[in-house]
Amino acid sequence: MISEMKHNIFSCNRKMLKYKVTEYIKSKKINLLALGLYTILTYLMVYLPVSINLNQTYLGHGEVVYWSHYFWWFDYAITNFINPLNNSMVFYPIGMDLVDSIFPAFLFTPITHIFGSVISYNLYVLSTFVLAGYGMFLLSKYLFEDSYIAFVTGIIFAFFPFHFGASLGHVHTFSIMWIPFFVLFFFKTYKNPTKSNIILSSLFFSINALTSWTVAVMLALFCAIYMLSNWKFTFSKKFFPKIVIFAILSLCFMSPGLYLIMKNMLVNENMVLGLNSFIHYSADLLGFVTPSPLHPLFEDFSNEVYSQFTGNYSENIVFIGYSVILLSAFGIYSYIKKKLDKSILFCLIIFFVLSLGPVLHVFGTYYFTDHNLTVMLPGILTKYLPFFNMIRVPSRYDIMVMFFFSIFAGYGLKYIFEKIPRSKSNKLIICCIISLVILFEFMAVLPTQDVKDTPDFYYSFQQDDNTNPIIEIPIIRSPLDSAPVMIHYYEYQKVHQKPMMGGYFNRVNPVYAEFMNNDSVLKTVFQGKRNIDIAKDSLSFAPLAYLKLNHGVSHVILHKKYLDQEDLNFLLSYLGDDYIMDNSVATDPLIIYNTSSASGQSFSVNNYVMSLDNGWHGLEYREGSIPTRWMSNNASIIVNSNENNEANLKFRAHSFYKPRTLKIYVNNDFYGQQIIPSTGFVNVSTPININKGENIILLHVVEGSDRPCDIPELNNGDSRNLSIEIQNVTVDAHKVNE
Template sequence: MNNLEQPAGISPATTARPGWRNFWSHPATGTWLPLVFYLVVAIIFSWPLALHLGDRVVLSESGDVWQHLWNTWWMRFSLLDLHTHPYTTPMLLHPVGANLFYHALDPMDGYLSIPAQLLFGVVASFNLVILFQLTVAGWGVYLLARYLTGNPSVSLVAGIIYACSPLESRLLNLGQLELTSIEWLPLYILCFLKTLNREARPWLWRVLSVVFLLVLSLDTWYYLLYAVIFSALFTLYKLFQERQEWRQKWPRTLALAIGVMAVYGVLVLPILLPTLREAGSSGATQPRFTVIYNSATLKGLFTTGPSALWGLFGSGDNPEYRGNFLGFIALGLGLLGLIVGFKKNWFWGGVALVFLVLALGLVLHVSFDPNWTPDAAEKGLPLPGSLIFKLPFGNIARVPLRYTLVTTLCLAVLAAYGLAWLLNFIKTRLKDRLKRPALLTWALPALAGLLVFLEFFPGPRTLADTTVPAFYSQIAKEGNWNDFAVLETPDSGSASIISKAMYYQSVSQHPMVGGYLSREPVYPFATYPGIRDLLQLDFCPTAKQCLYGRDILDRSQLKNAAGVLEFYKIRYVIVHPGLLKSQDSQFNANEVLQTVFGKDTKPVYQDGEVQVWRTPGFIESGNPPDPAKVLPQLGDGWGNREDTPNGPVRLVAAAARLELFNPYQQPLQVKLSFSKTQSTKGPTNLAPTLNGQALPARTVSPDLQTVELSLTLQPGLNDLTLKNDSPVYYGTIVISGQ
């Protein structure tokens, strides 16, 4: 049996000369020197990031990078400052805090960044982690390919194919640190292969297999899933290999595979169970359309994007290029490796195909249409992903095209086999003409590696400035971290500042209202009276919906929002005027701020990016509670405002909610009056409830009248529900003392 016919997982002898063999078999050169090579590759691939490690981040496709900078900071802050586990945080979604079990928290990279954070700061540590990821990703596949082929030069090319893949490049541009962390998967696969192949030092490979599974769990559950699927496929392949001696070998193989998974399963339970609970209770399921939209397409696998090589021929950004391009050079070498060594290499081709089918999602599409409708997206050949989608937790994975990561890894291994065969073929044909065969051993892989890199390299990265306004450093010195919170605005739709505000929190180190998490949490506080108005400063589609429009509520009562801020210890409202694009939204924002903080009040801080307003003292000690300080807000069930000769009214067809915020720390007695109220169909019964408790019923007649309710408001938010048997018009709402 020659070298190219060895069973998968067995390292054949190197084809290099004895001198080269000795050089590359030494741990300091054959194992660790490639790390230096891949570090250089990582620096060039992310260029010019290395020139701006402390003041820039890669950013060209989304604002997720700010969230991941926060993740990195939070891991250090939770461990070293709060001395607590990182899966819940009081720093977001003030005043209730946030559950982070189902958030893309990436604890592993956060912990790895802590030494660099302490030395260089959050931004530099974040960028150093990215360089680490790219470096170790290439190195891990190099070790795997070298183990399988025994050829270090072709294995270096395999590492480039994986570490510089278009998927990794796209994830880097998105700033998604937990997904750029592709380095642990090949290291796990290498250790799992050595475990089932019964290599020397068996306990080392078993322990490392478990360790790398845990590391994957602390990075992203997506890659853990990929590792588990690969493990199942390789176990089946190993059993197939051993079918002639199944009585002797199968029990041992199954015991090893199941043992690794069982030990890992026990160790991961403390974080797995809460994550599954959160996934099951937080609306984590994805619509079919979302999953189909984020699936790979056949055309996308062969569509070039920004490329230093194909850019010479006009290739650039296009909707079809979404990171699932396989690469023509890598694909050619991989197909060569599969064909010439099919008996040995079919497993890697089969795994590549399995993950490729999974990447295609629920329905087969030839090409991608960014303007798909849900109905149009469903038109296609159903794929196995449709069955997986129906399984428990099978519908929570949002982006199937990321399965191409494992396809790329398998392609890298096959490319190493193909390049090794090509080297051997050329040497055999030119044996009498080659004066220095060792030169070809490195020259051909060097050329192949360069072409692969140029095919995948998109050119210099777009970098974003990470300068933080000086105000955040100022408030970092104000008291302890939990003495007060801040509210950043606007926070609605495309105008949201919240993702970047999370990064700013790494400097201010005070809790904030809201937060940008992987899955949108249930957060009623964002709709509280006053809070909603301040968060949605930009919401003003028409003049009638702005603050200055007349309504059944006296909008000047919005000055009582200061009481809500004070009640929840929100000391500062930080406005980002640059996100208020239209004149209407700017006018509305100014009216809200002037109403809440006072007509003649000026921001306590202002620069080119932020305006900062400080919450004024609202509850005066020693004075009796004042019902005029209650802040009302219309909830669900109210019809549109209608202007009548008697003033504005709103129709309630059956039931409506009115929220009333009591800023005092004790119950407050008030009288609530609805003026100019009348039913539309004769006398009707009005059955009010306050915080779920029934109040005395009223009768509303067709004649204009004033309806009065006596209420005892509890501290904080109170929910008044009005239920009427037939439609009722309600006029101006007045709150007074009893």
């Protein structure tokens, strides 16, 4: 009897094990099938409408070249044993910390190394659709225990319109695919806090963070809402230590990127935009129910609507889909009726409200009634909260809005299945019909951008072992007018592989502009004719030699197509006529200066640069073209010299309203004074001594200044404090014999 019982138990255990193995294999086959279907759908939805050569054309436009260059840099840095987290090849000599999208560039390094950065970038774009769908499939399969429901929710999250919009060129906002993987293991941790679930949830949170800090902040908010909604369990003695371990592991996994982002937030005020930008890039309420302007059939209609919205297409395409709204309505009804955990519903509401930004937008308008009434929203708080203010575009919260709409659509589909006869064929038919409707609503055709041809010069330059930086002019000046130039520069650098003074990144551009403006010669090549001012340094006759000796520059390259004629003429005059031409690419003819030819130019005479300091009013022009500035009571000029010099300080001066006494000091030493008449300009020339290094010239007006608006007979509303206006400041110096 005992032997028979043991045999039966063993037989049952074996059958149970066999059943589990069979179900496991079946589950893996279903997962593999789903992954294959999402791959096919990505081919049909994303690639087929454009059918591009992935090696010659980018999916998206504009900034795609920047991100492709990002991929190239990681491969270049790792191959050459350089720190890949600081790109020293752009914004030379400052460089640029790579604070975002670290994981994608690192993950795709082998593909970049073998196939090149263009193919690598394009494959990455496509992979985000495949993995977003598959990740959502796995999460929904866990939540609903139904592969049909899971497949539909995966379609919604993979192909929702904002994903296409972000794919125009924002890696950190279209890289959404790791979100469902994290949420899956986060839910598993709450249900069964094993070591593997805690580690995997921490790992996937870190992957999200190292892929996109925008997504990381959103997920952190989701975690906070979920934890607080389940606070009794969260803060229980048994579970709370598990959450602490999760947090500590997450911080450890993402520490390299976290250090960089915090460092840049502390030292770079440009990491956060102003309130006007938060308002400008908010989602429009009408956008949630208006089909995407990228839709091939609704393009004309949608473009008329979207043209009224603030922001741009890569940010404001937030269409939910009518079928998704309907499914979600059923889902929310069922969710509330069954009294399920309210945290998911709270998340949907909170993220939806945050996506609307600081004030409500409807059809591009956020001022209502004749009194310009605005409807303030809670989203205004994110502008002033640390880390949340990094999400500089509120409409990006649509990522999480659609994530939770996908889940509620799953609940809606489950509700429908409960109301119909249980049959696999019925479920299959319904899922196919709903999937086709959703895919039709979400159809989009991404714009594409061809890789730009590279002039012959850069290929010949590649053979040069010289690792000195080059200057491309125009140097990137702003994110709005620089995209066409950036496309060329970043493609060319992949060929010549030399450091570049300048670059393109919204959060670094202002910092680098300050660096350029602190050097007289760099400021001149940076600003072109806009740099003409009253103070003239002595290097105008030898700027190439200065750039070589002081900054190590090997070549200065003028891009004729991107310089207006006045700027081009000014720079040709400034840099000289010792250059070569490269017309090998008709769309980008080059004028190339090699600084090695400037090595014989001497710095023994007039070796200084000048910049204006405090006390000056804005630049004006006398007689149409002569730069002039008014000073107030005191004004200072900074002179940097490589030598000790005896010099003559020269300028032209004219006093406002009445004669005034002008005293001149250099480094606090008095060097003379002169009466400046009010009847016209006079020439001033004063012997001074210039020390090696920085010198401060102070111009002091004894009688002080007056405001034109305070002198009745002038009938002038100018409220500035004016004393003397100055033109043509030079220092005629010669080296002191030592």
